[in-house]
Amino acid sequence: MTKTKLVDLKTLEHVAQACGVSAEFIVQYANDQRQRDYYFRIKIPKRGKNRNRQFRIVFQAKEYQLASLHRSVAMIIANSVQFGEQVQGFRKKRSSRSNAQQHLAKAVILHADIKSFFDSITTEQVHVAFVSQGVSNEIAQLLAKACTIEGLLRQGTRCSPILANLVCAGLDNKLLALAHSCHSVFTRYADDLTFSGDQVPSSAAVKTIVESEGFTLRDDKCKLQRQGRCQYVTGLTVSDGNMPRLPRRLKSRLRLIFHYIEKNGLTEHWQKTGQKNGRRKEQWLDGMLQYAASIEPDLANKWQDILTTAKVQKAATARQKYFVDCGIDDID
DSSP states (O other): OOOOOGGGOOSHHHHHHHHTSOHHHHHHHHTOTTGGGGEEEEEEEOOSTTOTTOEEEEEEESSHHHHHHHHHHHHHHHHHOOOOTTBOSSSTTOOHHHHHHTTTTOSEEEEEEBTTTGGGOBHHHHHHHHHHTTOOHHHHHHHHHHTSBTTBOOTTSTTHHHHHHHHTHHHHHHHHHHHHHTTOEEEEETTEEEEEESSOOOHHHHHHHHHHTTOOBGGGSOEEEEBTBOOEETTEEOOSSSOOBOOHHHHHHHHHHHHHHHHHOHHHHHHHTTOSOHHHHHHHHHHHHHHHHHHOHHHHHHHHHHHHHHHHHHHHHHHHHHHHHTTOOOOO
């Protein structure tokens, strides 16, 4: 793991040595007019009931050198920059839970989402961000081109998340000052902006600042959630003043699934629900339990016990069937 900081990158050779990548490759990629050819492009459906048939494109580096370059640049930025408490996304020990934690049981919550977040960040903005951290203009320009894809900071590369945070420093500071002006709390989790308190800024004020920094709001507006009704921050319920909780609808769905798994077993449950690929669904459940354990561990542990028992029973049934099929009646 490199201990290099941004101010240590004085020449191309310094960049190459710090990143463990040849100088020739860095220059070749930075100046290539077809940078997209260095990536696999993965199409992922967007979540949300109003976003059917909408997809985001995630770029995954084909070559080890490119992935190593981006990973190293991300580590160098992490060594160099301290992000404020308002930056909750893509940072160690910060998460959707820590983000929601700051907005518990508030009178009013105001949400805004930045539209096409990564694709809205240009190579020039990344260049300016590097210069702001003391990198020379020449090296900042090289790094910016080496960390973007044909003029944009696309989603999926190893350095895109932390570079997005670096580029958004001005936006974060302006929105934090706006929040302080009305004694509210502000956080940003990637493209998700949240204000909370007894009073929150106006939608117009938020929109003006966001647009002044080169971004636009999704649906061109903000959304208000008032106390006494459901309040969510980064997908978690924040009405409880003690801790963020899983959304009620998700908990109801998982409770029902685990009830029937406990009652019928895994194989029969998948058959009754028409699941053709039970293994994939079990992998989804494993992922959901891991997520749930980070939010409500006691509840997740209860569900985990049910799933583990069901998996053991499924394996025992499969083993017994195997021996029966082999004509073996009694196995000690």
